[in-house]
Amino acid sequence: MGRSVLIIDDSSTMRKIVNRSLRQAGLEFETVLEAGDGQAALDILANQKPDIILSDINMPTMDGLEFLKRKAADPSIKNIPVVMITTEGGSADMVEQSRSLGASGCVKKPFTPDQVNEIIGPLL
Amino acid sequence: MDFTEKIIAVTKEIFETMIMVDVTPGIPLEEHVSKFRCSMSAMVGFAGYKQGNLALHTPAKVAMGLTQDFLGMDINEINADVEDAMGELANMLAGSLKPFISTDGGKVELSLPSVVYGEEYTLTVVNKADWVIVPFTVSHGDFLICLEFKKQH
Numbered sequence: 001m002g003r004s005v006l007i008i009d010d011s012s013t014m015r016k017i018v019n020r021s022l023r024q025a026g027l028e029f030e031t032v033l034e035a036g037d038g039q040a041a042l043d044i045l046a047n048q049k050p051d052i053i054l055s056d057i058n059m060p061t062m063d064g065l066e067f068l069k070r071k072a073a074d075p076s077i078k079n080i081p082v083v084m085i086t087t088e089g090g091s092a093d094m095v096e097q098s099r100s101l102g103a104s105g106c107v108k109k110p111f112t113p114d115q116v117n118e119i120i121g122p123l124l
Numbered sequence: 125m126d127f128t129e130k131i132i133a134v135t136k137e138i139f140e141t142m143i144m145v146d147v148t149p150g151i152p153l154e155e156h157v158s159k160f161r162c163s164m165s166a167m168v169g170f171a172g173y174k175q176g177n178l179a180l181h182t183p184a185k186v187a188m189g190l191t192q193d194f195l196g197m198d199i200n201e202i203n204a205d206v207e208d209a210m211g212e213l214a215n216m217l218a219g220s221l222k223p224f225i226s227t228d229g230g231k232v233e234l235s236l237p238s239v240v241y242g243e244e245y246t247l248t249v250v251n252k253a254d255w256v257i258v259p260f261t262v263s264h265g266d267f268l269i270c271l272e273f274k275k276q277h
Binding site (some may be wrong): 060 | 137138141142184191194195196204205208209210211215216218220222234236
């Protein structure tokens with residue numbers, strides 16, 4: 001069975017850019033799932049278990065940090081690796097907060113496919 | 125702090141990395157611009173230790189051209205894709221400038237982006253603010269990036 005990824009971002013543009021960057025980085029996924037916020041992601045994860053999750057932090061309804069908390073509390077999904085993709089990657093406290101909540105890494109926008117591969121590749 | 129060089133640096137990085145287009149900065153404006161025609165303005169607010177906002181003002185045809193470059197698809201009208209793409213660009217610009225805004229340790233939060241589009245509109249900052257507006261040129265035309273902060277007392 002092929003690999004699958006869940007991309008969480010309230011911007012449809014960003015979801016397309018992340019998907020394109022994954023392909024450009026040589027990271028092929030048979031299934032690409034998309035959610036507009038943390039709650040929509042949890043709804044998807046109730047039925048599907050992707051190999052990796054890529055998530056924005058600053059989102060309406062449920063942001064990326066709250067999503068990490070909820071995910072960590074659910075034994076059925078807590079081991080799926082999450083990489084945060086955020087404009088606030090330069091902020092050390094935001095990165096630390098994400099890591100303390102279980103994020104495996106952080107990609108700062110703007111990013112190149114090589115940077116995406118460097119952080120996400122080893123987690124697959 | 126003079127933000128002109130920071131705005132130019134982050135704008136070039138974002139446009140050249142994420143959209144893969146060359147962008148040429150111009151000379152910062154000496155007079156504030158608040159009236160726009162056939163344009164789109166995407167804005168992100170700063171709140172907390174420092175308050176203000178960042179705005180990306182683009183003529184409609186430039187917004188459509190940049191979205192086309194961003195998404196790699198034909199864009200012939202202002203639609204949700206254009207609004208989303210311009211909002212995301214403003215978000216990345218504000219996020220990239222944030223570390224330079226909160227250099228002295230104060231916590232600054234970003235709002236979600238908001239986008240205005242219309243045939244003719246006026247945008248006004250209610251409180252007196254310090255501002256810098258930098259014009260840029262891409263192959264589709266010109267656009268402005270405006271950074272404003274409430275005056276510190």
